[in-house]
Amino acid sequence: MNALKSVLRKHKLVTILYLQELALFFIIFIPLTIWFHSQTSRNYFGTTFTVDIFPEVLAKGGAPVVAAIFIILTFLLFILFRIYLMGGIFDSLMGKYSGFPHLMSESARHFPRFLLLFFVYGIPLLILSAIFSKLTGSVASHSPDQSMPVTMMIINRVIALLLSILFSFWHTCARFKTIISGKTKISFCIKGKHFLWFAGYQIVSVIFLFVFAGLSVILLTKSGTGLMIAGFLSMQIGLYGRNLFKLASYKVVS
Amino acid sequence: MDTKETKGFGYCKITGLTLNGENAMGKFHYISDVPNPESFGIFWKDEVSKDVRPDRTIGLIQLPEPLNPGESIILKIEFETKFPRVFARTGYWQTFFMAGQWFPKMAVFQGEKGWNCHLFHYRSEFFADFAHYKVALTVPKDYVVGSTGYLKNETTTGNTKTLTFEVDNVHDFAWTAWNHWKVATDQWKHVKLFLLYPPGHEKTVHRQFEALKAAFSGYAELCGEDYPYKKFTLVDPPMQASGAGGMEYPMLVTGMFPSTLTPAGIRIPETVIVHEFGHNYFYGMLASNEFEDAWMDEGMNSFGTAYAMNRHYKYDLDFPFLKMDGFDEARMGFGTYKGPDFPGKAAWEFSPGGGYSNLSYNKPTIYFRTLENMLGKEKFLQIFHTYFARFKFKHPAPEDFLGIVKEVGGDQAEDFIRRMLYTRDKIDYAVTEATSGKIPRFVGLKAFQPVPDAKKNKKKDKTRYQNTITVENRGNFQFPVTVVATLKDGSKQEFKWDGKNGWHRFEFESASPMTVAIVDPDRIYACDVSLKNNAVTLEPRTGGSMNKLALTISQIIQMVFNVTSLAI
Numbered sequence: 001m002n003a004l005k006s007v008l009r010k011h012k013l014v015t016i017l018y019l020q021e022l023a024l025f026f027i028i029f030i031p032l033t034i035w036f037h038s039q040t041s042r043n044y045f046g047t048t049f050t051v052d053i054f055p056e057v058l059a060k061g062g063a064p065v066v067a068a069i070f071i072i073l074t075f076l077l078f079i080l081f082r083i084y085l086m087g088g089i090f091d092s093l094m095g096k097y098s099g100f101p102h103l104m105s106e107s108a109r110h111f112p113r114f115l116l117l118f119f120v121y122g123i124p125l126l127i128l129s130a131i132f133s134k135l136t137g138s139v140a141s142h143s144p145d146q147s148m149p150v151t152m153m154i155i156n157r158v159i160a161l162l163l164s165i166l167f168s169f170w171h172t173c174a175r176f177k178t179i180i181s182g183k184t185k186i187s188f189c190i191k192g193k194h195f196l197w198f199a200g201y202q203i204v205s206v207i208f209l210f211v212f213a214g215l216s217v218i219l220l221t222k223s224g225t226g227l228m229i230a231g232f233l234s235m236q237i238g239l240y241g242r243n244l245f246k247l248a249s250y251k252v253v254s
Numbered sequence: 255m256d257t258k259e260t261k262g263f264g265y266c267k268i269t270g271l272t273l274n275g276e277n278a279m280g281k282f283h284y285i286s287d288v289p290n291p292e293s294f295g296i297f298w299k300d301e302v303s304k305d306v307r308p309d310r311t312i313g314l315i316q317l318p319e320p321l322n323p324g325e326s327i328i329l330k331i332e333f334e335t336k337f338p339r340v341f342a343r344t345g346y347w348q349t350f351f352m353a354g355q356w357f358p359k360m361a362v363f364q365g366e367k368g369w370n371c372h373l374f375h376y377r378s379e380f381f382a383d384f385a386h387y388k389v390a391l392t393v394p395k396d397y398v399v400g401s402t403g404y405l406k407n408e409t410t411t412g413n414t415k416t417l418t419f420e421v422d423n424v425h426d427f428a429w430t431a432w433n434h435w436k437v438a439t440d441q442w443k444h445v446k447l448f449l450l451y452p453p454g455h456e457k458t459v460h461r462q463f464e465a466l467k468a469a470f471s472g473y474a475e476l477c478g479e480d481y482p483y484k485k486f487t488l489v490d491p492p493m494q495a496s497g498a499g500g501m502e503y504p505m506l507v508t509g510m511f512p513s514t515l516t517p518a519g520i521r522i523p524e525t526v527i528v529h530e531f532g533h534n535y536f537y538g539m540l541a542s543n544e545f546e547d548a549w550m551d552e553g554m555n556s557f558g559t560a561y562a563m564n565r566h567y568k569y570d571l572d573f574p575f576l577k578m579d580g581f582d583e584a585r586m587g588f589g590t591y592k593g594p595d596f597p598g599k600a601a602w603e604f605s606p607g608g609g610y611s612n613l614s615y616n617k618p619t620i621y622f623r624t625l626e627n628m629l630g631k632e633k634f635l636q637i638f639h640t641y642f643a644r645f646k647f648k649h650p651a652p653e654d655f656l657g658i659v660k661e662v663g664g665d666q667a668e669d670f671i672r673r674m675l676y677t678r679d680k681i682d683y684a685v686t687e688a689t690s691g692k693i694p695r696f697v698g699l700k701a702f703q704p705v706p707d708a709k710k711n712k713k714k715d716k717t718r719y720q721n722t723i724t725v726e727n728r729g730n731f732q733f734p735v736t737v738v739a740t741l742k743d744g745s746k747q748e749f750k751w752d753g754k755n756g757w758h759r760f761e762f763e764s765a766s767p768m769t770v771a772i773v774d775p776d777r778i779y780a781c782d783v784s785l786k787n788n789a790v791t792l793e794p795r796t797g798g799s800m801n802k803l804a805l806t807i808s809q810i811i812q813m814v815f816n817v818t819s820l821a822i
Contacts, residue, residue, distance in 0.1 A: 025808050
C-alpha cells in the first residue's frame with residue numbers, strides 16, 4: 001500500500017496521465033458532435049432520431065473511411081505521446097515531482113530509449129498473444145461442445161492479461177534501469193514480492209476501469225441529461241482510478 | 255470420378271437405373287455428355303455462360319416410347335452420394351452430417367411447357383414436385399437422427415440402426431445425423447416440435463422454441479391456416495458447421511445460433527429460425543419456382559419474417575439505445591441498392607453486385623409492408639389468405655399472385671406490386687422547404703394612439719405566423735400523402751396532397767410558429783427510399799440524442815485506447 005500512498009502524494013502525475021485521456025475524449029467528441037448536429041439539423045433526424053441515421057448519414061460520403069483514418073492516426077499519436085510522457089513520469093516516480101516543464105524535458109530525454117523498449121517488449125507480447133489465441137481457437141474449433149469457444153475465449157483473455165502484466169513488469173523494470181544507467185537496458189527478471197504487488201495493482205486498475213465503465217454504460221442507456229453527465233463522469237472516474245493504480249504498480253518497481 | 259476430382263468436394267452420381275424392372279442405364283445420360291443439350295429445351299438459353307455450363311447436375315432418361323396421359327412407368331434409380339465438408343447447406347464436420355439436396359430429384363413436369371429444370375447456379379435455389387416420400391436411413395447406433403417426415407419404424411442390427419421415415423405431400427427430404435445431438439421437445443397446437451442442438455447450447459433452448467412458436471403463430475395469421483403437418487424439427491447446427499445453418503426443407507429447417515453469448519437483444523438466431531420456418535409456407539407448401547421467381551419465396555417470406563418478428567418481438571435489434579425491426583432492416587438494405595435490376599427475374603439474370611439478395615429479399619418486404627399500410631391489415635391479409643388457400647401444395651406463378659392482389663386489393667394495388675416486380679419505380683416523398691415567420695402588423699394612424707397596459711398583453715396574443723411547406727414527389731408513384739406541421743405550442747396541422755404534379759406548396763397562418771414539417775409521418779410508404787428528406791426541422795429536437803451518441807462513441811474509443819495501452 002506504500003506505493004499507492006506515494007502515488008497519491010504525487011497525484012499530479014496521475015492527473016497528467018488522465019489529462020491525456022481527457023484530451024483524447026475531446027479530440028473525438030467535439031468534431032463528432034459538430035458533425036452529428038450538422039447532419040441532423042433541418043431534416044428528418046432533427047425530428048425523429050431513428051436507426052436510419054446509420055445508412056442515411058453515417059454510411060455515405062466516405063465518412064467511415066475518414067473516421068477510420070482519423071482514429072488510426074489519433075491512436076498512433078496517443079501511443080507515442082504516452083510513451084513520451086512515461087519518460088518524465090518514471091523519472092518523477094523515482095524522485096520527486098518537480099513541475100510539468102521538468103517532466104516534459106525528462107520525457108524528451110528518455111523518449112528514444114523508451115520507444116525502443118516499447119518495441120522490444122511490445123512485439124514479442126503481440127506474437128505470443130497471437131500464438132495462444134491460435135491454440136485456444138484450435139481447441140474450440142475441434143470440440144462439439146459449443147460452450148468450449150466461450151471457455152477458450154475466457155482462457156485466452158486471462159492468458160493475454162497475464163502476459164501483458166508479465167511483459168509490462170519487465171518493461172517497467174527495463175525503463176527504470178534505463179533511467180538509472182542512462183543507457184537502454186533490457187530486463188527479464190522477476191522478483192516475487194514486487195511482481196505480485198505489481199500484478200495486484202495492475203489487476204485492480206483493470207477491474208476499477210471495467211466497473212466504472214459498466215456503470216457508465218448503464219447510466220447512458222437511461223434518458224436524461226443528468227444521467228448522461230453521470231455516465232460521462234463515471235467513465236472518467238474509472239480512467240482516473242485506472243491510472244492511479246497503474247502508477248502505483250510502477251512505483252512498486254521503482 | 256477419381257480421388258483428385260472429388261477431394262474436399264461432394265458428388266451425387268447415378269450407379270444404376272431400371273425402367274419397369276429392366277436395366278435402363280444405357281438410356282441415362284448426364285446433360286454434359288449429350289451433344290447439343292440446348293436442343294432439349296430443359297434449361298434457358300441465357301443460363302449458359304462462361305462460368306455455368308451444362309454439367310452433371312442434370313441427367314436425362316430417354317424413354318423408348320412416349321408416355322401418354324394416364325400411363326405410368328416405374329423408375330428405380332440407384333445413386334451414390336459423397337458429402338462435402340460443410341460449406342453451404344449440406345455436408346459433414348467430424349461426425350456431424352446435414353443432408354440436403356443429397357438424392358437425384360425428378361424435374362417438375364408442367365404440361366405443355368414440358369419439364370422444368372435448370373442448371374446449377376451459384377445463387378438459385380430449387381424446384382421440385384410434391385410426392386410421397388419413404389426413406390430408410392441406416393446409421394451407427396449411437397447417432398441421433400432428425401428428418402423430414404414421420405418415424406414409422408426403427409430396427410437395430412449390431413452397431414447400426416435403421417430408421418424409416420414416411421410422409422405425404424412434400425417436395426424435398428432432408429435429414430441430419432450426429433452422435434452429439436441433444437434433443438428438446440415442445441408442442442405448438444397439434445404440432446410436436448423437436449429441437450436438435452449441440453452440447454453447450456442448453457441455455458438457448460427456450461429462446462429457440464419461443465422463436466419457433468412465434469413463427470408458427472405469425473405465419474398462421476399471415477396465411478390464414480395453421481401449419482398442417484404434425485411434426486416439425488429445428489436443427490441448430492454446431493458453429494463449426496455453420497454453413498449448414500439457415501436453410502429450409504419441408505418439416506425441417508436449420509437455424510443458426512452464433513454464440514451462447516449472443517445477447518437477448520440481438521435477435522439474429524430468432525430471425526433465422528422464423529425465416530427458415532416461414533419457408534415451409536413460402537416454398538414448402540406454396541411451391542413456387544425458386545430458380546425463376548426468387549421473390550415468390552424469399553421476398554414473400556422475408557415479409558413474413560418481418561411480420562412474425564414484429565408481431566411477437568416488435569424489434570429484431572432491441573437495446574435501450576438502439577431498436578430496429580425487420581422492416582427498417584429491409585428498407586435500409588434496399589436504400590443502398592443503386593443497380594439496374596428489379597425482382598422479377600430468374601436468379602442467374604441478376605447483374606453482379608448484390609442485386610439478387612437485395613431485390614429478392616428486401617424490396618418485396620418493404621413494398622408488401624407499404625401495401626399493407628395502404629389497404630389496411632384486414633384486406634391485405636385477405637390477399638395472402640386467398641393466395642394460400644388457392645395455391646397450397648401447388649406451384650403458383652407470379653401471375654397467380656398478381657391476379658389475387660387485383661381481385662382483393664384492386665387495380666392500384668396490383669399495379670403497385672407489378673411495378674415493384676418489373677420496374678425500378680420507387681417512392682420518395684420529400685419536404686424541400688419549410689418556413690415560418692411573423693406576419694407584419696399593419697401600422698396605421700391608430701397605432702400612434704396611447705395603448706392601455708391591459709391591451710398590450712392582448713396584442714402579443716394576436717401575433718400571427720405565416721408558414722409554408724413545399725413537398726416534392728421524387729418517386730415514380732403518384733399516391734396521396736399526408737403532410738403534418740407541428741407548431742411550437744404542440745398543436746398540429748394536417749394537410750393532404752394527392753402526390754401529383756411533382757410538387758405542392760402549403761401555406762397557412764398560425765398563432766404559434768411552425769417547428770417541424772413532415773411528409774408521411776405515419777410511414778405509410780414504408781418503401782420510401784430516403785427518410786432523411788421526409789422532414790424539415792426548424793428547431794431540431796434530437797440534440798440530446800446526438801450528444802449522447804457522440805459521447806458514447808468517444809468513451810468507447812477512450813476505453814479501447816486505454817486497454818490497448820495496458821503494457822505501456
